[in-house]
Amino acid sequence: MAVEWAGLTPEVLVQLDRGSSETLGSQLQNGLREAVRAGRLVKDERLPSSRKLAADLGVSRGLVQATYDQLEAEGYLRAVAGSATRVAFSAPKAAVSRTAPAAVPTPDIDFVPGRPDLNSFPARDWLWACGEATRTISARELGYGDGRGAVKLRAVVASYLQRVRGASAGPDDVVISTGFTQGTALTLAALRHSGVTMVAVEDPGHLEMPLLVRRAGLTPVFVPVDEQGLDIDRLARTSATAVIVTPAHQTPTGVVLSSDRRRALLQWAQRVGATVIEDDYDSEFRYDKQPVGSLQGLAADHVVLVGSVSKSLAPAIRLGWVLAPRQLAVRLAEEKQRSDRGSPTLDQLALARLIESGRFDRHLRRMRTTYAARRAALVDSIAEHAPSLELTGLAAGFHALAWLADGTDETAIINEAARRSIGLQGLGRYRSAPTRGPAGIVFGFGDLNENAIRRGIATVADLLN
Amino acid sequence: MAVEWAGLTPEVLVQLDRGSSETLGSQLQNGLREAVRAGRLVKDERLPSSRKLAADLGVSRGLVQATYDQLEAEGYLRAVAGSATRVAFSAPKAAVSRTAPAAVPTPDIDFVPGRPDLNSFPARDWLWACGEATRTISARELGYGDGRGAVKLRAVVASYLQRVRGASAGPDDVVISTGFTQGTALTLAALRHSGVTMVAVEDPGHLEMPLLVRRAGLTPVFVPVDEQGLDIDRLARTSATAVIVTPAHQTPTGVVLSSDRRRALLQWAQRVGATVIEDDYDSEFRYDKQPVGSLQGLAADHVVLVGSVSKSLAPAIRLGWVLAPRQLAVRLAEEKQRSDRGSPTLDQLALARLIESGRFDRHLRRMRTTYAARRAALVDSIAEHAPSLELTGLAAGFHALAWLADGTDETAIINEAARRSIGLQGLGRYRSAPTRGPAGIVFGFGDLNENAIRRGIATVADLLN
16 A cells, blocks of 8 residues: 655654764665664655655765665665655564573582583683684685595694594594584484494483484484493394494593403494494593593494594584594595585694694693692592592593482482582483482582582582481 | 414514604504504414513513503403403404595686685784684683574674675574585574475576585475576465575676565565575675665565675685574574584684674775776676677676577587686586576686686687687
8 A cells, every 4th residue: 555755754764873984875775774674664655755855864865866776676665767766565573572581590619511621721822823824824725625624634633643542543534523513413424324223322321412313313222331331232232233432431420441341342343333433522631540542543444433622622612523434434524514514724724733733732731630630629528528429430531420329319409409509410311211220410520610619519518418 | 263472573563762752651552552453463362471571672561561451441452360461352454545536637727606815815804803802702602602603793793784785683683604505504404394395496596505405305496597586476386485596696697686576586485484595695795886785684584694704704714694583593593503513602703803893894895896806807808809708797796607609519618618727617507407598607706816817718719719
């Protein structure tokens, strides 16, 4: 329905600010667009002539005419030869803004696992590495890159993993990812392509694993973990032809996969032709002795090693790696290319420089001292305040599992702790069936200083008594 | 089968380099691991006693024993109480290395479309922005972030797109991606979730579009493009409930979607409840006048705007954005979170600073001058050397379409050009059926200087005659 120009005066329709850095033309365009969008101008409504609007706003007629032309080209206005310019389009009513979700209060002391000490991020070293990368990158490298990642970083990662993780790798076996989640998702997609349908996961284990398996269109199979790690006899009785394990430091129990189990796992993989996905997430951090080398080094044709710098540097860097048997690596690179056309090249070159220069190792040494002290504070304050809690697992990483005394209600403890502003995670959230098996608390201590750890444990001890 | 220690002397088994920065213990471990992997030590073979190996290698017995313990924990060796240490595992034969694919020769002058001038990457500005980001990032921001992206960048992008593209956006409507491919893939995944099954694409158009549609588990429907852009009447006759379009500068024809078609497209979207995915890939670059504003600004409830800095800065940066109706944006953020847990935060904050500081705009102004001169060189040298080629499309972006005279064999021209080391792309590779419709060449000129453009066109003219 056509209506005549009415109601709104041009000054109300569009407000021009002569003190703004935005040009008058741009202000006029945006003002008119906004008036259409907001429904202040409706379809078929006649606009003032360019002469009138120019006079009212105190701008040139050419400016108004150029604005009308522009908005006509964009579909907001319609010019009919010999007639007035009209509004061409009624914008639909804007969707109502969703109300923001209620903020979840952050606990004063949060024992959330898997969070490194972000205050210790080596910002100066990282910036130095970015500078090196930016100064030396070639024009060619600024284009779309190899789906596997920058060759420089792949070579540095291969040599790093050989040196530090006893891995068996060359640059062509490495695919750079954004971290563990993407690395594993790409691996699962590649495995699905090669005919895998069922993937075993650890129980208890990180619940992200079965989610990742399902999202890849595969079926997760839960296999129990005991004090020696994953139960390989039980694994062998499933129909799974792939498994995700945390051999160096099991999540959440903290045990290391025993030497017998490692052999049995690899013999199963060879016998069945299965693939072992080795989640190597916090292997950089062991405090009592050298970490156990990777499974991958022992059976490079059957093991995919997935790692990242999310725990060693910071999650915000979004870089990780997958070390895979050659043919799987080729397929993985295709999946990576399709997913996001490769990770940022400057970041990749920066990480390569950081590792190559020794600054990465220096940071890790510093962090091992920090985390070892935090773990000691946890162990000491549990011994002092809550001797009924039985800690298990290696002196490694930045989480530890404490078993609760028989009959203790895990959920009640967690809820009561939350009321006292202490964040705790129960073992139940790592189990396929939350109530099966003994109760426990998974204490993360990566992002808490020793003082906070002691105060937190004292409070937890108080509510256990 | 158990074999006794034989053949290899310890010095051949493991070579220690006392001048190396690697510790002797690490060398010994890596040497033994490698011997197992390479099959120089086989399953059940007995190792020399720690006393004997220590004496032969001239190291302490403790060092050898610690190495045996470590490799036992890792599953390479097996210690039996009161007996010798034996090899526990035979590594499978290593897979044969694939031979590298034969290198494709790079043409001397490559008119490949879609490649910006990578020599003009503003390295100094980018590094400045990285410095600002690294210095100001908080510990919290170094953790896992919001799946939508850093709020700072979302706010800066929303305001940038309002200012430059006439878009209608707030920070909550923006999801940060790694570029066009991921942004579109996430959008398609979200649309599939909301029930979309068929997605229209432009024909001719970029062949990545139907690929992306198929990979998302959806069906592409080809809709013809003419001199006014996408044919909306034909679109309306399909069953598609989504469409991917390049309204500001069609790929590959270079036309702008006419004002009537824009209205018709949005009316179709409102009538059918369809979603328009607006590929805004080179809208920053128009040389004759202000670019046409985005469709998204006119119908924010029906249009998803997808953009990136791959053309404006460099593909290696891997940052882009999706501007989507609120509910779709929520779903998109979930898809992004699942795919890679968000883009690198430091890069996001650097891009926000680059835009905010005006350095991004300054770079774009400089590049507009550069590309306009290159386009002029293309137009001039075609007029001079190959007047039979008819150029179409806007003075925009960094590609232009030249129609070939009736009856010209597009493929023959391209092959002959390749023999003269000139890279050309035919219109055929943008069509659903390569031989349908008149022949043409898509000239990309973003990464070629004026001299190269003139020499290239002279050669092409030579082989057209």
